[in-house]
Each structure stands twice: as C-alpha cells, then as structure tokens.
Amino acid sequence: MLAPEALRLAAIRLTPVSGTPRLDAELLLAHALEIDRSxxxxxxxxLTAPATFDPLVARRARGEPIAHITGTRDFWTLSLRVTPDVLIPRPDSETLIEAAIDHFRDRPPPTHILDLGTGSGALLLAALDIWCDATGLGVDASQAALAVAQDNARRTGLAARADFRVGDWGAGIGDRFDLILANPPYVSTAAQLPRDVLDHEPHQALFAGADGLDDYRRIAPQLPGLLAADGFAAIEIGFDQGESAAALFREAGFDVTVRRDIAGQDRCLQIHHA
Known part of the structure; x- marks a missing residue:
C-alpha cells in the first residue's frame, strides 16, 4: 500500500485510542521504514508502507505507548532509549530545563548537577548537554531504570561526565550541587490516568500517596543539605500542586516560585536559598 493511504487508514484506526492519531501513524511508519519523520x-x-507497519499500528491500537513501540523518545535535543522500566520523558518536563537556563543566564554556569529520580536520565543528560563543563549525578531507587539511564549516557556521548547510583532520593549524599533537578512521582493514588499510562508505565514513578505529595515530603527536608549556597533547584509538580508542594519547600527554609509550562499550567518549583 502506498504510504499516504496507509497513513490515512492507520490514523482512522488509532483515533479511538489517541489524541494525536495522525502523528502516531507518521511516527510508526517512519520507524517501520527506518527513517526520520521529517x-x-x-x-x-x-514511499510504500512495509509489511512491518500494520503490526506496529495494531500494538498502538491496543494502547501501547509510541515510545515503547519505537524504543525511543526525543527530549530537549536528545534522542533517548525508553523501556517500560522508566517514565516516558514528556515535553512538560522540559520546563525544568528552561527554568535552569533562565536562572543561570546571568550567573556562572553550574558545574555540579544532581538529578533525583533520574529514570531514563532525561533531565540530567539534557543539562549536561547544555553545560559542557559540568558533571552530574543521577539517583534512582530502581536498578533497572539506572541501566536505561547509563545506556542513554553512552548513546549521547555524555557517559564520561555522568555518574549514576541507587539511592533513596538525597539520603546519604554528602556533596552539594549548583543545580538540582527532580521529577518525582506526584500523582494521587485516587487519580484516573489514561490506560496507556496506567498499563504501561512504572507505578513507582507515578503515584505518591493520597494527595500526590509523599515524595515532596521526603525531598524537602533533604534539600538544604544538598543545594549549594548559590544553587538552584527545579522540581516538577502536578498542575494542581503549585501551592501545596511549594509550601513544603518553604517550610524547609527556601524561597519558592512556581513556573508554568507551555500550556499555561503550573509545572515547576523554582527553588533557592532564602
């Protein structure tokens, strides 16, 4: 089948399960053809659609995320490997990188970066790609997630400047960091999530108690011992947690402002010492 017709039919098939059926179809066809979407x-x-295209569309029609089907997801300027062991990097999280760029625009660049709950390594590796003289540490409770992050560090040519370790957020880390990034779990256990998220992404990276704040309660008291005197932290939050999450870090002695994402929703706590 010619590619235009194959895409048309695939988009119709994916409409019930996706908000972006045409884009999904294009990404899957590009993957099947082993070319870029552009x-x-x-x-x-x-172009003609290969025989491998239809099985990929069938997987997406059953609710499997595009990133799991293709095995990759673009984040910032990087193409990262993604598996079911890690949260799929999302454009919303790029808000943290934008916040850090703005903070350091008129200051000396960060040289020591910490990524708490590193997952795929997306935030840490994006920061290291921007600040070429920096080194970084990614911490995660999941050994399987760290294996993905380490592989992504190698794939992006950043392995020499990135270290990874198993950890319980910031517990036991003796160093202080110029920049701290974190995208902790922040979804309430009572929340209703799309099936492609609930059925395919790691629950330990999603859910954080009845109010979604459990992990912020653990991170906030650790942060004073981790953030350098002139340091900056950018921590992702849910769209409805601007006040509740910020209050926990203010109680720990920090100045906190809330940054919105491209959709205009609260997305990032911008934190520095008072």
Whole structure:
C-alpha cells in the first residue's frame, strides 16, 4: 500500500485510542521504514508502507505507548532509549530545563548537577548537554531504570561526565550541587490516568500517596543539605500542586516560585536559598 493511504487508514484506526492519531501513524511508519519523520513527510508520495507497519499500528491500537513501540523518545535535543522500566520523558518536563537556563543566564554556569529520580536520565543528560563543563549525578531507587539511564549516557556521548547510583532520593549524599533537578512521582493514588499510562508505565514513578505529595515530603527536608549556597533547584509538580508542594519547600527554609509550562499550567518549583 502506498504510504499516504496507509497513513490515512492507520490514523482512522488509532483515533479511538489517541489524541494525536495522525502523528502516531507518521511516527510508526517512519520507524517501520527506518527513517526520520521529517524524511517521511518529504518523501511521502514516493514511499510504500512495509509489511512491518500494520503490526506496529495494531500494538498502538491496543494502547501501547509510541515510545515503547519505537524504543525511543526525543527530549530537549536528545534522542533517548525508553523501556517500560522508566517514565516516558514528556515535553512538560522540559520546563525544568528552561527554568535552569533562565536562572543561570546571568550567573556562572553550574558545574555540579544532581538529578533525583533520574529514570531514563532525561533531565540530567539534557543539562549536561547544555553545560559542557559540568558533571552530574543521577539517583534512582530502581536498578533497572539506572541501566536505561547509563545506556542513554553512552548513546549521547555524555557517559564520561555522568555518574549514576541507587539511592533513596538525597539520603546519604554528602556533596552539594549548583543545580538540582527532580521529577518525582506526584500523582494521587485516587487519580484516573489514561490506560496507556496506567498499563504501561512504572507505578513507582507515578503515584505518591493520597494527595500526590509523599515524595515532596521526603525531598524537602533533604534539600538544604544538598543545594549549594548559590544553587538552584527545579522540581516538577502536578498542575494542581503549585501551592501545596511549594509550601513544603518553604517550610524547609527556601524561597519558592512556581513556573508554568507551555500550556499555561503550573509545572515547576523554582527553588533557592532564602
């Protein structure tokens, strides 16, 4: 089947399970053809859908995330490997990187970076890609997640500047850091999530108690011993946690402001010493 018709039919098939059925179809066809989506769109009229395309569409129609089907997800300027052991990096989380760039724009760049709950390594590796003289530490409770992060560090050429270790947030870390990034679990256990998230992404990276604040309660008292005197922390929050999460860090002695994401929703706590 010619690629334009294959894409049309695939988008119809994916409409019940996806808010972006045409985009999903394009990403899957590009993956099946082993080309970039941009190349797919440029050459679309000359392409034929391979036999491998339909099984990929079937997997997506059953609710499997695109990133798990293709095995990769773009974040910031990087293409990262993704498995069911890690949370799929999302554009919302790039708000933390934007916050850090703005903070250090007129200051000396960070040289020592900490990523709490590193998962795929997305935040740490994006920061190391920006600040080329920095080194970083990624901490996660999951050994399987750390294996993905270490592989991504190698794939992106950043392994020499990135260290990873198993840990319980900031517990037992003796160093102080210029920049601390974190995307902890913040979903209430009572929340209703889309099936492709609930059925395919690690629950330990999603849920944080009845109010979604359990992990902030653990991180906030650790932060004073981790953040350098002139340091900056950017911590992701849910859209409805701007006040509740910020209050925990203010109680720990910090100045906190809330930054919104591109959709205008509260997304990032911007934290520094009072």
């Amino acid at each position: 190349d797919l769109l440029l050459k679309l009229r000359d």
